[in-house]
Amino acid sequence: MTVLATRTGAINLGQGFPDVDGPAYVKEAAKAAVDAGRNQYAPGDGVPELRHAVADHQRRHYGLDVDPDTEVLVTTGATEALTASILALAGPGDEVVTLEPFYDSHAAAIAMAGATHVPVPLTPEGLRLDATALRAAVSPRTRMIVVNTPHNPTGTVLTRAELEQVADVARDADAVVLTDEVYEHLVYDDAVHVPLATLPGMAARTLTVSSSGKTFSLTGWKVGWVHGPASLVTAVRTVKQFLSYSSGAPFQPAIATALADDETPRTLAASLAARRDLLCDGLVTAGFDVVRPQGTYFVIADGAPLGFDDGYELCRRLPELAGVVGVPVSAFCRAGSSAARSMRSRVRFTFVKREEVLRDAVERLHRLPR
Ligand SMILES: Cc1ncc(COP(=O)(O)O)c(C=O)c1O
Numbered sequence: 001m002t003v004l005a006t007r008t009g010a011i012n013l014g015q016g017f018p019d020v021d022g023p024a025y026v027k028e029a030a031k032a033a034v035d036a037g038r039n040q041y042a043p044g045d046g047v048p049e050l051r052h053a054v055a056d057h058q059r060r061h062y063g064l065d066v067d068p069d070t071e072v073l074v075t076t077g078a079t080e081a082l083t084a085s086i087l088a089l090a091g092p093g094d095e096v097v098t099l100e101p102f103y104d105s106h107a108a109a110i111a112m113a114g115a116t117h118v119p120v121p122l123t124p125e126g127l128r129l130d131a132t133a134l135r136a137a138v139s140p141r142t143r144m145i146v147v148n149t150p151h152n153p154t155g156t157v158l159t160r161a162e163l164e165q166v167a168d169v170a171r172d173a174d175a176v177v178l179t180d181e182v183y184e185h186l187v188y189d190d191a192v193h194v195p196l197a198t199l200p201g202m203a204a205r206t207l208t209v210s211s212s213g214k215t216f217s218l219t220g221w222k223v224g225w226v227h228g229p230a231s232l233v234t235a236v237r238t239v240k241q242f243l244s245y246s247s248g249a250p251f252q253p254a255i256a257t258a259l260a261d262d263e264t265p266r267t268l269a270a271s272l273a274a275r276r277d278l279l280c281d282g283l284v285t286a287g288f289d290v291v292r293p294q295g296t297y298f299v300i301a302d303g304a305p306l307g308f309d310d311g312y313e314l315c316r317r318l319p320e321l322a323g324v325v326g327v328p329v330s331a332f333c334r335a336g337s338s339a340a341r342s343m344r345s346r347v348r349f350t351f352v353k354r355e356e357v358l359r360d361a362v363e364r365l366h367r368l369p370r
Pocket of ligand 1 (some may be wrong): 016076077078079080103148151152184210211212213219222223224229
């Protein structure tokens with residue numbers, strides 16, 4: 001869809017990357033690290049100041065007690081943390097449960113591991129957890145439950161009650177939970193991000209993944225991390241050793257500096273909440289149905305009220321019809337699944353663009369025939 005946007009000159013509300021960089025002082029810190037000669041391989045598990053900064057961050061925000069030396073692994077973005085975790089802990093004969101729609105790299109990593117992917121659809125109306133369906137999806141072969149909150153592509157922020165239901169199922173199935181929390185600071189209104197590892201007894205079976213890309217608008221730096229019990233992190237580190245061995249040396253101290261800064265993510269969340277409103281209101285007045293997201297960069301809009309029953313078709317035609325690009329929600333579902341069917345007419349748009357870009361996109365979306 002990004003290629004389509006470039007070719008047609010359409011506004012790219014498909015891929016979620018900010019069009020404004022993160023703070024200058026963090027960029028300066030990376031430049032200083034380059035100049036200070038931090039240009040050779042970083043330690044495989046990450047530079048000590050970043051591992052300590054991750055542990056401090058988890059303690060400060062969530063009261064989690066994390067040992068920076070044995071329980072934190074720095075990775076090349078959250079993507080490597082997720083892939084290495086799945087490759088480390090699941091294999092042929094194992095089942096890995098995810099919510100559906102799911103972030104695409106979760107499904108790809110499960111496939112690479114040779115494990116069986118068992119997706120559990122969110123409720124089609126409110127895009128919430130269906131705890132009954134989750135319980136029905138686990139089996140004696142369930143090795144891992146992958147959770148993503150705040151959730152891409154829906155923007156759903158799972159509540160503590162929903163996460164307690166996930167935790168109950170995980171405990172009963174004796175499964176590891178892999179929780180993707182890259183949008184942890186990008187929550188709006190009265191929504192609160194609850195890390196799954198903070199629920200009673202869950203730290204012992206949870207790998208928590210996050211990254212600096214979304215929190216500090218530096219998605220191209222690909223600095224991520226995973227933390228959890230030392231035995232699980234050791235398994236993940238063993239896989240990472242042969243994926244990348246070690247991650248971008250000069251960016252790590254810069255992100256360690258950034259992680260002490262709570263103001264930048266707070267300001268970003270406030271600004272994103274306003275931009276979410278701008279895009280959601282525009283989509284509604286253009287004729288879409290919208291489930292207003294409480295987190296992430298994304299909103300899901302339904303083209304059915306405008307007569308577009310197939311989101312994929314709508315996305316192919318959107319550049320020509322309106323000069324805008326989105327991504328069909330079916331791209332985040334398994335082909336032919338019940339979620340793919342119930343969400344067939346829906347499209348994901350990002351609002352992590354400057355206000356003037358969003359205003360232009362909204363104006364263009366009003367050109368759609370009604
Ligand atoms: C849910 C989710 N997880 C992981 C990632 C990847 O994060 P990173 O760029 O740190 O690898 C993204 C990026 O879009 C995402 O939306």
